[in-house]
Amino acid sequence: MMKKKIKGRVILFAVLFFVYFILAARPVPRETILTPKWINSLESDNTINLNEAARSGNSQTHLFPFTLGYHFGYIDTSGQFAVNKIKTGDIYLSENMWTEHPPEPSVIEIKNIEGETIINIDNPMGYPFLLDNRVFIVGSEQNSLSEIDRNGNVLWTYEFGSILIDIDAAAGLVAAATIEGIVEILNTEGKRVYIFQPGGSRQEIIYGCAISRDGTRIGIISGHDPQRFLLLEKFGVDESEYRVVYHESLGRGFIRSVRISFIDQDRRVVYERQGGINCYNIRSRRSIFIPLEGEVAAIDNSGDRGMMFLITKNMYQPMQKELIGIRLLRDRRILNSQSGNIPTVFLKAPFKSEDVYLGRRQAGSGSVLVVGGGAALIAFDLEEK
DSSP states (O other): OHHHHHHHHHHHHHHHHIIIIIITSOOOOTTEEEEEEEEEETTTOOEEEOSHHHHHTOOOOOOEEEEETTEEEEEOTTSOEEEEEEOOSEEEEOSSEEEEEOSSOSEEEEEETTSOEEEEEESOSEEEEEETTEEEEEETTSSEEEEEOTTSOEEEEEEOSSOEEEEEEETTEEEEEETTSOEEEEOTTSOEEEEEOOOOSSEEEEEEEEEOTTSSEEEEEEEESSOEEEEEEEOSSSTTOEEEEEEEEOSSOOSSOOOEEEETTTTEEEEEETTEEEEEETTTTEEEEEEOSSEEEEEOSOOGGGEEEEEEEOSSSTTEEEEEEEEOOOHHHHHHOOSOOOOEEEEEEEEEOSSEEEEEEEETTEEEEEEEETTEEEEEEEEEO
16 A cells, blocks of 8 residues: 555656646757656655666766755666655755754764765864865854864864855865955965955945866856956966956845856856846856846756756745756857847746755766756756757
């Protein structure tokens, strides 16, 4: 009887997702094929394969770290869970490490994907961040940052002049933004190598920052009234030499953290703005505004092959979400375009869920897109033909 209930629940998830993600979707361009792959219930851990490729087991294995509702863990491209747990505390997941801890932890355990404790941090006096395969502790007063080694010892600690708002790490560097409107770059030894204060707004808080994977560029969302996007580039051999190469006013702006990330192998930067998102192309030095209905709830940070996906939420109907697929113009098309560089929205699929998840990984000649809602994850193969 129990197996029948579980099977029936998973089938119900499948039907609901097909209604919202397939029947409600707009046609995908001929060169892009979007094929349902599998669906899995977080409650039953029972994968239903949806195409021959998934049934044959030919998928490459890449793990997606996810949090959805009361669950968190890792799932691979074939729909099998490496970790699937119910949350009992605060969660932080990275590509290959995770931790769960109470609001005021006396001990923090960092675990690998197999669930083995690999780092014990005694008396952390703060909260963990797992970035760039490194372990950091933000102090309980939110004005200090420490890096922790594999033995649980503090490598270095850096004290900031005010409360930290956002942190990113890549290429051995850490970009830290504060409530006073300052961005500081720290090296692997925890020493400040660059400091920048954009200014130019009535309120000078930094609402978001991101560092490119190679560490050569920094993207910043700065201030309120007006809010601005700034891109900094390294221009010399010294690690402390950055300069502003682009800035743009985003209007009055948000009074909250703003999503910003480098995508498409650092070829573009995407960031929120009121009424939609902007996508800045680093090669062409152009910013494209993509209008959206609702605010961004999740974003695909890969942007692989000129495609990106995101999920929006309706501010007046919190359960109403929409999966959106966007085809961005190729660099040569942007450079030759006389039509205003308008991207193509090739997918719009509404669905209802309180919480959402969105992830994407390269697999073979294409990629796998995983979308989560309710208590289920569903995967699609994306191939260009």
